[in-house]
Amino acid sequence: MRLYLSYFSMHLKSQMQYKGNFVMLLLGQFLVAFASIIGIVFLFARFHQVDGFTFSEVLLCYAAILMAFTLAETFGRGFDRFPVIISNGEFDRALVRPRSLVFQVLVSQIDLTRLGRLLQALLVFAWALPRSGVAWTPDKVLTLALMVFCGAALFFALFVVYAALSFFTLEGLEFMNILTDGGREFGSYPFSIYGKEVLRFVTWVIPLALVQYYPLLYLTGRSANVLHMLTPVLSLLFLLPAWALWRVGLRHYKSTGS
Amino acid sequence: MSAYLSLFRIRFLHNLQYRTAALAGLATQYAWGFMRLLALRAFYAENPAAFPLTFAQAADYVWLQQAFLALYTMWDYDPDIIESVRGGHIAYDLVRPVDMYARWFATTMARRVARAALRCAPILLVAFVLPDPMRLHLPASMLAFALYVLSTMLSVGVASALTTLVYIAHFQLLNFSGLRLMVAAVVDMLSGFTIPLPFYPQALQNVLNLLPFASMHDLPLRLYSGHIAGMAAVQGVALQAFWLAMLLLVGHWWMGRQLQRVIVQGG
Numbered sequence: 346m347r348l349y350l351s352y353f354s355m356h357l358k359s360q361m362q363y364k365g366n367f368v369m370l371l372l373g374q375f376l377v378a379f380a381s382i383i384g385i386v387f388l389f390a391r392f393h394q395v396d397g398f399t400f401s402e403v404l405l406c407y408a409a410i411l412m413a414f415t416l417a418e419t420f421g422r423g424f425d426r427f428p429v430i431i432s433n434g435e436f437d438r439a440l441v442r443p444r445s446l447v448f449q450v451l452v453s454q455i456d457l458t459r460l461g462r463l464l465q466a467l468l469v470f471a472w473a474l475p476r477s478g479v480a481w482t483p484d485k486v487l488t489l490a491l492m493v494f495c496g497a498a499l500f501f502a503l504f505v506v507y508a509a510l511s512f513f514t515l516e517g518l519e520f521m522n523i524l525t526d527g528g529r530e531f532g533s534y535p536f537s538i539y540g541k542e543v544l545r546f547v548t549w550v551i552p553l554a555l556v557q558y559y560p561l562l563y564l565t566g567r568s569a570n571v572l573h574m575l576t577p578v579l580s581l582l583f584l585l586p587a588w589a590l591w592r593v594g595l596r597h598y599k600s601t602g603s
Numbered sequence: 604m605s606a607y608l609s610l611f612r613i614r615f616l617h618n619l620q621y622r623t624a625a626l627a628g629l630a631t632q633y634a635w636g637f638m639r640l641l642a643l644r645a646f647y648a649e650n651p652a653a654f655p656l657t658f659a660q661a662a663d664y665v666w667l668q669q670a671f672l673a674l675y676t677m678w679d680y681d682p683d684i685i686e687s688v689r690g691g692h693i694a695y696d697l698v699r700p701v702d703m704y705a706r707w708f709a710t711t712m713a714r715r716v717a718r719a720a721l722r723c724a725p726i727l728l729v730a731f732v733l734p735d736p737m738r739l740h741l742p743a744s745m746l747a748f749a750l751y752v753l754s755t756m757l758s759v760g761v762a763s764a765l766t767t768l769v770y771i772a773h774f775q776l777l778n779f780s781g782l783r784l785m786v787a788a789v790v791d792m793l794s795g796f797t798i799p800l801p802f803y804p805q806a807l808q809n810v811l812n813l814l815p816f817a818s819m820h821d822l823p824l825r826l827y828s829g830h831i832a833g834m835a836a837v838q839g840v841a842l843q844a845f846w847l848a849m850l851l852l853v854g855h856w857w858m859g860r861q862l863q864r865v866i867v868q869g870g
Contacts, residue, residue, distance in 0.1 A: 363778045365776070365781070366776070366778045366779070366780060366781040366782075367781070368781070369781025369782055369784070369785055370780060370781040370784060371781075372781070372785060373781055373782075373783075373784025373785040373787075373788055374784065376784075376785055376788035376789060376792075377784065377787070377788040377791075379788065379792070380788050380791045380792040380797045381797060383792055383797060384797040384798040384802075387798060387802055387803050387804065388646055388798060388802060390804060391646075391653045391655075391802060392646045392649045392650050392653055393649075393650075394649060395645050395646055395649055396645055396648075396649075458781075518627055519627040519628045519630075519631050520627055520628075520630040520631050520634075522631050523630075523631055523634040523635065523638075527631075527634065527635065527638065530638075531638045531642065534642060534645070538641070538642060538645035539638060539641040539642065539645070540641055540644075543638075543641065
């Protein structure tokens with residue numbers, strides 16, 4: 346843990362080297378998220394609701410997913426960048442060091458500029474929490490916390506899958522974007538609006554709906570089923586295949602030699 | 604002129620090399636386009652009367668956007684140009700008897716066109732055979748199609764001129780990942796990439812339609828389906844040509860100024 350903290354301060358310092366650029370990156374991340382919220386705002390100004398969900402309910406959903414994704418990306422950026430580490434041979438160095446590999450990949454990059462988006466998520470929460478019509482009893486607070494933190498774990502697992510696949514391909518696979526960036530982008534709306542097939546896919550294959558749609562049902566009082574509140578915990582099971590794939594990939598690893 | 608054309612050709616062929624990456628990108632773009640349309644369909648189901656386009660027009664908009672993504676978005680930059688400023692081989696480029704601005708502009712354009720050329724055909728093909736409400740339709744008329752083609756060419760020009768401006772800003776900043784991100788986000792918002800411009804409030808649309816960002820992306824996609832037609836279409840294309848000329852002039856002037864003060868450190 347102490348080592349992690351010193352890596353953390355190292356990344357902080359190195360990103361602070363170009364201060365102007367750091368500020369612009371923070372602002373840029375904020376603007377990227379701002380673009381999607383503008384889309385939501387304008388669509389709701391026109392249509393008022395979608396699939397029975399109101400504006401403030403969708404905002405809750407948006408902010409929870411954005412926060413989950415941002416946490417995963419800030420701290421798990423090393424896995425997102427992993428194809429680079431593989432293809433430039435940096436990974437060979439990691440293999441001979443006496444620390445766990447996951448730890449080393451984790452600390453290879455901590456991208457603090459993503460916090461610009463976290464700020465956005467907090468602002469949206471601040472606006473939407475009192476307006477959502479949810480009575481914030483302890484169980485609802487817990488549901489929201491589960492959505493954010495289990496969501497972060499799930500996105501992190503997706504980054505690990507992405508990294509593990511690059512053991513085989515040596516380069517990043519762009520289609521994983523649909524699950525990570527796409528999960529964030531399209532997760533702005535409850536997954537049910539995309540129709541039954543999509544909902545089934547994000548329930549059973551890539552369990553994004555478990556941290557979003559089902560707990561949202563509980564949160565907004567559409568369902569009183571405690572199971573719906575706890576579905577985010579279930580999504581943590583996804584860490585297992587992600588971990589397994591990483592192990593398989595690792596065994597398969599051949600250095601690129603450069 | 605022929606020097607820039609052959610530069611365009613060389614860079615075009617260079618960019619065609621990355622076929623695997625293009626294939627992997629295809630799957631992403633299908634999924635992305637499909638999800639966008641499904642979201643729009645949910646809103647359409649809510650209240651068709653509030654939908655500013657017909658659903659078929661929205662489908663055309665989304666599929667053409669995905670098929671020719673590389674033509675308009677501001678997400679992608681040429682690593683060679685960035686490296687030439689950062690690493691200093693720009694010194695070699697400066698002694699060549701070509702205009703630097705035109706060189707960068709041609710390179711940028713080639714990159715956009717090559718990337719789009721690699722990806723568009725399979726996406727268009729699949730988009731055409733999808734079941735009806737979701738599919739890509741034929742253009743509204745021969746005239747609409749002709750305007751669409753002309754306007755797309757102009758939009759690539761406008762987008763490339765804007766990209767070149769960002770490259771020139773690089774002279775000042777050296778590390779410009781932050782600027783790039785900000786430009787990309789702002790352009791996404793103002794060009795109708797986040798949601799098509801017709802979904803914006805009317806007052807805002809009136810302003811946005813006049814800005815160069817609408818000329819980069821929104822206009823050609825609406826010409827295709829006939830959402831903009833007649834006099835408005837001609838005016839739109841004229842406005843595009845105006846923005847292209849403006850951006851080229853500004854870029855050329857700014858490049859000249861920057862090159863006078865550029866210092867290449869060491870060798």
